[in-house]
Amino acid sequence: MRVYHFSEEPYPDAWGAERPSLRITLPNEICDPKVTHRLYNRYIDEWMLADELGFDIMLNEHHSTATSLTASANIILSILARVTERARLLVLGVPVGNRPDPIRVAEEMAMIDCISQGRLEFGMIKGVPYEIEPANSNGVSLMRRFWEAHDLIIKAMTTHDGPFNFEGEFFHYRNVNVWPRPYQQPRPRVWISTATPANAREIGQKGHVLASFMGGIAETVKLHKAYAEGYRAGGNAGPLSVDNFAYLAMCGVGSTEAEGRRRCDVIADYLRTNAQVADPFNKPPGYFSVEAAVRSARSLNPRAFRTLYTPSGRAVELSTASLDDFIECGIAFAGTPDQVYQQICAFVDGIGGLGNLLLMGQGGKLDAADTTDSMKLFAREVMPRLKEREARRPAFEAA
């Protein structure tokens, strides 16, 4: 098992429950360049610490928001490619359906892979609904564009005998010939995130890594099952490794239970503020199916784009959920190292194994002291046990 440290690199001073919108409409006059300078460098220090402690590294990107200063994950990754030594560098991911130029993506990925000596893990994502507006991409054709970009990028990374022609529905190039080649041959692994079994099946067919975010045991089991079906239908041979699965949760560790819980509770404000988006930017047309849009319009909180359920089926309202709600749902691990270890083991056993645990170890207003202490406790007292335990786990379908 690999454990990835993840942070969205927030701008905490502007992040508050009192703001009607943390995204898209929040003026950047409250984004102080001097503070931003300090924050970027603080987060880079934390990524470097993650590398030293034995974590791998996960970044993503968001736009027009105080919740994340990572407007380009590739820029931070380029720095980390040089200043870290051993960590895998996961971008999860590049919103390829929102980017205008897939060839540029292929080039940047290959550069980062070469600079880091083959440590890139390449995630492609659809992106959350409120990313549609900053990119001004059309939600109606988003997934057609996503898959066309996916195909083009992979072909560009793996074609070595000179230019090829590409004239698709969205992207047109007469001479695709990307320099450099990626360091990893034939190409870095591709990861794709989803929350629906239909997409999980398609990702399985292609044999990519399936990442899911904070779905809890029941939802994750459904996704992994659909993935396995697709994996077989796609003609992929050999045992299906748990390395093809990744799951993201929040994590806070402390010397005492109270300290670990407090840290995770601060991180959890990341989720609680998810729906803090100016209406109607959380519901771009075409992003959700018409059926889902109808269901959502009739739901308890039409502004939320996602509802969480406990294992017993209780609906949890994200904006007011307690830390215990999140722990019960399997999307937060919090407390002492022992407690966190037990919670993770229970979760991983519940889904039949996991090769890549993605941990949001910094979120919201969690400061550098709390973040690094939590990371150190995890690295020293949880990670070795977890890695040793999971190294003995059989392939997914044998489990």
Added chain:
Amino acid sequence: MTRDLRQHELNGVTLGVETAGAGRDILYLTSGMWFGDDSPFIDRLAAHGRVIAPVAPGFGPGDPGARMTTIDDIAYFYLDLIDALKLRNVLLVGASFGGWIAAEMAIKNCRDIDAITLIDPLGVKIGDRETRDIADLYGLPDAELRARAYVDPSIFVSDVKAISDEELTRRMRARESLARYGWQPFMHDPKLLGRLHRVDAPTQFIWGAQDRIVTPAYGREYARRVPGARFVEIANAAHFPQAEQPGAVVEAIISHAGAPRAAAR
């Protein structure tokens, strides 16, 4: 008024076409807005002719996918529909998004069109690049859109608890499919303004005096680019004069019709 909804297969695309009434062919292109309802107006209009109201691809069941993505796709498709349904001496009427489609049809071919009425149409860019001519439909809460689109927003039932799943589905399809065709450039065709001189049928613009989705000033400039077009402002109406002042709109359409032109074919 009896209304008949039939599915037609045209160029490999399925579309619903509603017809009502008898007499002169009135091709009515609905507003396409999820916060509007053209249904009562179709009944009013059908007292004066045979109203043919297509449901644009994507606004009904089924996904037209990559076949239908631009306003040109619909404009050519509806010109083919005129041929397929053998419509002649057509009174072409389009509201809002439907008005945009009608204008795009009119610059291409007016052979079977006798007269055109555009009701608060979208479709052109008038102001400079930093001026938003058309309200940001996907950037404003629905309550604000209704406030801009109606003098009296209460005439539109917005409470989802008070409407059927069928009606809610219609609205959600409209909200999605309007973006399918008009997301970028936003609800306009940058080339349309420079081609309006090609419109070869008597044209009138009807505009709700209090429209704040697209203002009457925008409408006047739009109309000025169409040879000989007249501009009629309707009092006590905003973006949907056909809903707020249906009598005045019907009267304007019929009085503008004139006698059938001699067949050009």
